[in-house]
Amino acid sequence: MKLFQKTIKKNIKFEGIALHTGAISVINLLPADINHGISFKRTDLKNSKPIIANWANVKNANLCTMLKNDNGDTISTVEHLMFSFYSLGLTNIIVEVDGPEIPILDGSSKIFIDEILKNKISVQNAEAPNLKIIKKVEVKEENKFIKYEPTNKKYLEIDYTLNYNDKFIKKQKKKLIDIQKNYSEISSARTYCHQEDLEKIFAMGLAKGGSLDNAIVISGTKILNQEGLRYKDEFVRHKILDCVGDIYLSGFFLTGKITCNQGGHQLTNKLLHKIFSNKDNFIKNNNIPKKKVKISQSNINYKIAI
Secondary structure, eight states: OOOEEEEESSOEEEEEEOTTTOSEEEEEEEEOOTTOOEEEEETTSTTOOOEEOOGGGEEEOSSSOEEEOTTSOEEEOOHHHHHHHHHHTOOOEEEEESSSBOOOTTSSSHHHHHHHHHHOEEEEEEEOOOEEEOSOEEEEETTEEEEEEOOSOSSEEEEEEEEOSSSSSOEEEEEEEOTTTSGGGTTTOOOEEEGGGHHHHHHTTOOTTOOTTTOEEEETTEESOTTOOSSTTHHHHHHHHHHHHHHGGGSSOOOEEEEEESOOHHHHHHHHHHHHTOGGGEEEOTTSOSSOOOOOTTOOSOOOOO
């Protein structure tokens, strides 16, 4: 079955507080031409250049994913929006942002997805780029690991395990088969933190816009959110959401199986670096440029550093 490139039919606007800066952030999603890919544009900066949604442009992956271009422009907290694009099969979008961070909205991807579906998607007359990873690739760090394995399936499967030394989350495990078909199982899962970690996060200059409206806060044996959890295992579901959003920085709708234990943004990005560091790991199709494409702001087609 062929996968075609897709964009949105018309401009879509979102406005809300940014999780880490605490500023009000406004973004506009714009339709983009065939082979454009996903790019971000800082409208608040003079002489700003496109920031390409690509694993090689990840500058920082501590608590959120930050992208940076050769011009020095950055955009943070892209993972929830990228999950929305992956889930809906969107390949060509321009994201205009009036600040350094995507709004957190309710802490999940649900509002992004609902609004995009409401405004409809346009199928374009070109096949989506395809990458077949043919070797197992794994990254380990102490008790953490993330592993990619090729399968004969036409979809992406994720098997994710969390294991906290706390009194509430403890151990959670979830396997989700066919992310694009079953994205609704995780799209409304919210980001979270432990109350005792907030002082450390604040000291880093982060989470200035965090609140019980956009994050689950865990305190001892309970959560502080009066409405409770959306799922009993909402924490591991959100981790899968983050992982898929970061995986889409590959530029492809990957198929196969990802197994992850105690992972996060940094580990996922290291997996992509390891996959693309060796051309023997994958096979590309004819929709992808045959020559190596430099990751730069001057070329806004698919930025595949292979």
